[in-house]
Amino acid sequence: MQKLQCLSPIDGSVYVERPLATGYEIQNALSSAQGAQQGWSRVPVAERVALVRAAVNGLQQKKAELAEEICWQMGRPIAYAAGEIDGLAERALYMAELAEREDGPLSDIYPAEIPGFKRFIRREPLGTAFVIAPWNYPYLTAINAIVPALLAGNSVLLKHSAQTPLCAERLVEAFAEVGLPEGVFQYLHLGHRDAEQIIINSGVQHVAFTGSVAGGAAVEAAAAGRFLSVGLELGGKDPAYVRADADLDHAVASTVDGAFFNSGQSCCGIERIYVHESLFDTFVKRASALIREYRLGRPDDPATTLGPLVRASSADFVRDQIDEAVQQGAMAHIDGGDFSLDRRGSAYMAPQLLTNVHHDMRVMSEESFGPVVGVMPVADDAEAVTLMNDSEYGLTAVIHSADAEAALALGEQLQTGTVFLNRCDYLDPSLAWTGVKKSGRGCTLSGIGFEHLTRPKSFHFKLQC
Structure with a gap:
């Protein structure tokens, strides 16, 4: 059985070891995500918001424990590590606030009225979002994609860096503990090849990748011809x-x-x-x-x-x-x-x-x-x-x-x-997070970020014939 090993930069010791997901486990997770998403998309936005807030509260309650794990997994000084959980809460709660606004990014859009007609645009979830998160800010970067995807009615499959596998587990645990329906948010410990195969062959409808330019190019190549929504946050200078x-x-x-x-x-x-x-x-x-x-x-x-x-x-x-x-x-x-x-x-x-x-x-x-x-x-x-x-x-x-x-x-x-x-x-979190040139494409955060996790669907009703 292939295994993932997190070698701590503190002393080079094996801090976490996990088996990589098997082909059966991958297919089971995908099927579960696709099935659960249909029911999740019908859950009222207010209930989705309440679950997000409850999960964030649970993560904040474990801030000291999570900070120690961040320190050992990727090497951030313990004096600063807990600040990442505070940042996670700021972003997640702002996105939850946006989602529940009557004029927010998930609300229907009504053009000027025409007598005898009802016309509006509804934002529908894409389906299953595949989030590939990095190790350097393991909670902050992941939450940018996870929370708006869930709020918009998508299911989420999370692959975290091999350097920070516990972050994926803790995030999923936090949502499970507050009653998120089974299958809506899952993690898989994967190698690069299996992650690429999910994009190439599976039923995911959105890929959110944060990482290197080479990694972003591999995601684009894997998604070619599938007409997927792809968000890439890549390098910087x-x-x-x-x-x-x-x-x-x-x-x-x-x-x-x-x-x-x-x-x-x-x-x-x-x-x-x-x-x-x-x-x-x-x-x-x-x-x-x-x-x-x-x-x-x-x-x-x-x-x-x-x-x-x-x-x-x-x-x-x-x-x-x-x-x-x-x-x-x-x-x-x-x-x-x-x-x-x-x-x-x-x-x-x-x-x-x-x-x-x-x-x-x-x-x-x-x-x-x-x-x-x-x-x-x-x-x-x-x-x-x-x-x-x-x-x-x-x-x-x-x-x-x-x-x-x-x-x-x-x-x-x-x-x-x-x-x-x-x-x-x-x-x-109230501003769009995006890059140009080789820093990537797409957008997270702000109301604009939700646009990359939904598709517009127009309704044009003639009320009398």
Whole structure:
């Protein structure tokens, strides 16, 4: 029997081991999802909302336990891990509130009245949604697709990362405990091939994938010819621009946190910073000093502020980017020797800030997904916009400025899904979460996110013949 193993980045030990689903179990889960969805779609929205709220409450009650599991599965410092459950609650409860509004994204749409006719558009669920979730924010990324899919009347089949299998189990358990009908929400522990076969051969009607560009391409290939609804949240190389009029202390604190929180393992983390030349030297000095304050250590130690990457190979990938950049002339401002656990072949990696960088370096063009950021001076807004757009990705972009109107004008020129002013690395559930270029397609969150989980059905009744 094939097994899934989660090796904890804390010490390399086997933290979770589970058998992969058999072919019979996969078919049984799909059949159950398809059968349960028909009844679930007829459950009033208010009852669906109540179940979502109850499940979220149950997850919040177990926040400490879930935080410890997050820490051991993917390495986030225990001091921050519980915050993910708070974020899950914020998003899920907002989507529940949207769903029950009389004028919300699940309500019927009525055009102008015509005497003798009744006309309206009803939003119907797609069927079964197949959610493929990543390890870096295992609850937040999953809930973006799971909750609106359930609220819209779809059944959900969840495949979580092999690094975070307990998150799938805990989510399904939470909904089962509050009385969600059997078959409406299930998980399967799967290998990549079986996940692809579900998309190719099964009766799922929507695929929500969060992961790498290569993984997204595999999903699209598997879905080709099936005319599925597909949502892809892929990679990022997100930029920040610090204008000459920025509050420098705030800009330093915000961009450093945006670059190094979660050890840089965020699709919308800051990976490139462009600073107006009048502020550049001071920015680099203050940012470097702040980065040196991070404490690299075991994430189960409450004093740790920078945990390991998810695995040693991921850390070595980032180290290779840094070493190559330095060989090409980049200047490293952080001495790795100040962080005792940092060594090649280890998941524990010191943070790094680089200057004298340019876009021919991999560290400025290729997604790092680790604790490194490159910083470049720019002469003006035009140069900043050109450099920010010089990427194959487009998930978020950050501007630090005291001038909101100038920031809006710049934001309209940026090729990105979200533009932030004076903040970064945050998903507001009332706003659409989407990307352009290789950062993906489709949308989650906000009322617009529900449109990707429903289909419009028009009713045109002539009342008298």
